[in-house]
Amino acid sequence: MADKRIYLSSPTMHGEEQQFIKEAFDTNWVAPLGPNVNAFEQEMADYAGIAHASALSAGTAAIHLALKTLGIGEGDVVLVSSLTFSATCNPIVYEKATPVFIDSERDTWNMDPAALERAFEKYPDAKAVIVVHLYGTPAKLDEIMEICNRHQVPLIEDAAESLSSTYKGKHTGTFGRVGIYSFNGNKIITTSGGGMLVSEDEEITKKATFLATQARDPARHYQHSHIGYNYRMSNITAGIGRGQLLHLEEHKALKKAIYSQYKKAFVDILEITLNPMNPDGDANCWLSCMTIAKGCSVTPDMIMDALEKENIESRPIWKPMHLQPVFEGYDFITATGSKLDGQDGESVSQDIFGRGLCLPSDIKNTPEDMEQIIRIVRKCFGR
Numbered sequence: 001m002a003d004k005r006i007y008l009s010s011p012t013m014h015g016e017e018q019q020f021i022k023e024a025f026d027t028n029w030v031a032p033l034g035p036n037v038n039a040f041e042q043e044m045a046d047y048a049g050i051a052h053a054s055a056l057s058a059g060t061a062a063i064h065l066a067l068k069t070l071g072i073g074e075g076d077v078v079l080v081s082s083l084t085f086s087a088t089c090n091p092i093v094y095e096k097a098t099p100v101f102i103d104s105e106r107d108t109w110n111m112d113p114a115a116l117e118r119a120f121e122k123y124p125d126a127k128a129v130i131v132v133h134l135y136g137t138p139a140k141l142d143e144i145m146e147i148c149n150r151h152q153v154p155l156i157e158d159a160a161e162s163l164s165s166t167y168k169g170k171h172t173g174t175f176g177r178v179g180i181y182s183f184n185g186n187k188i189i190t191t192s193g194g195g196m197l198v199s200e201d202e203e204i205t206k207k208a209t210f211l212a213t214q215a216r217d218p219a220r221h222y223q224h225s226h227i228g229y230n231y232r233m234s235n236i237t238a239g240i241g242r243g244q245l246l247h248l249e250e251h252k253a254l255k256k257a258i259y260s261q262y263k264k265a266f267v268d269i270l271e272i273t274l275n276p277m278n279p280d281g282d283a284n285c286w287l288s289c290m291t292i293a294k295g296c297s298v299t300p301d302m303i304m305d306a307l308e309k310e311n312i313e314s315r316p317i318w319k320p321m322h323l324q325p326v327f328e329g330y331d332f333i334t335a336t337g338s339k340l341d342g343q344d345g346e347s348v349s350q351d352i353f354g355r356g357l358c359l360p361s362d363i364k365n366t367p368e369d370m371e372q373i374i375r376i377v378r379k380c381f382g383r
């Protein structure tokens with residue numbers, strides 16, 4: 001087995017990060033507040049083209065505070081993409097609200113507007129929608145926004161995977177009432193761990209920052225009229241983020257080049273389809289993924305095993321939330337049926353999960369690494 005491991009998506013540092021960290025040390029701003037935190041918020045807001053931002057300890061914390069600031073609480077129904085990472089929907093359950101999972105469409109793999117429409121028919125009192133831009137591909141935002149607006153329900157965008165992706169020229173994360181980004185270690189830029197909540201509404205970001213800093217009322221003594229959290233980003237990690245942000249567009253270009261290279265390399269293998277792009281968007285191609293044609297004898301496991309044998313990391317598609325044991329009791333809505341009505345059948349998200357995998361998409365892959373990955377995948381198909 002090769003000594004060098006090829007990763008799915010690992011951190012890529014540049015140098016400026018250390019400068020910002022050094023400044024923080026030199027000025028002793030080693031705290032969950034400070035000049036890097038304020039500057040990172042401003043720089044992220046400027047980059048994404050949105051008015052306000054609140055820097056937090058994780059993307060998950062940002063989703064949690066998005067729900068809190070919108071007043072989501074016990075018993076409220078939240079309509080959420082099923083094909084995603086569990087961090088999207090765990091915070092709904094933190095608040096004792098009720099997730100209802102929505103199936104994907106095939107064009108972008110994201111929330112199916114037709115299924116969302118059906119979900120509103122069944123749950124007319126739903127209080128919020130959380131849409132995910134999976135693997136960096138923007139969802140059908142026009143359709144989803146139209147439905148949310150018609151039902152007067154706020155949209156939360158989980159743009160954890162899609163920072164730098166745009167839809168009709170505007171950044172994902174800036175369409176909903178609240179948007180969230182993640183800077184976890186495997187995301188397109190990282191602070192080792194961190195997140196950001198963004199909104200056009202300053203009331204929302206102010207409230208998020210307030211709740212993230214233990215909800216201290218303005219008083220000399222420690223006075224509290226809300227339950228608070230310790231969710232603020234530290235001035236050290238914000239320094240890493242400022243350095244990374246300088247290279248975000250460069251990372252995006254490299255991720256897109258990886259996707260293009262896979263696309264070209266597998267063009268003659270009709271059994272392989274890469275994850276879809278949205279023609280109305282410009283995706284960051286955070287992870288390049290593929291599905292295998294129905295009826296083909298090659299399975300995702302066979303490809304993942306062949307790669308792992310050469311010390312190359314790959315991963316299944318996210319297992320849909322409606323198939324997770326922990327979320328078993330919750331409803332799932334497809335374009336044609338509903339789990340609780342006993343007629344969900346085979347859903348689009350389950351089908352993608354069953355036939356798909358994520359390919360190594362690390363921007364530090366050398367041309368030789370890419371050739372090796374491609375050779376191994378092609379061999380699985382007898383090419």
Ligand SMILES: *Cc1c(COP(=O)(O)O)cnc(C)c1O
Pocket residue numbers: 058059060061084085087088132158160161181182183184193194195
């Ligand atoms: C990574 C991720 C999150 C969570 O972000 P953290 O910063 O790891 O808490 C949420 N949603 C999706 C879709 C993600 O991929």
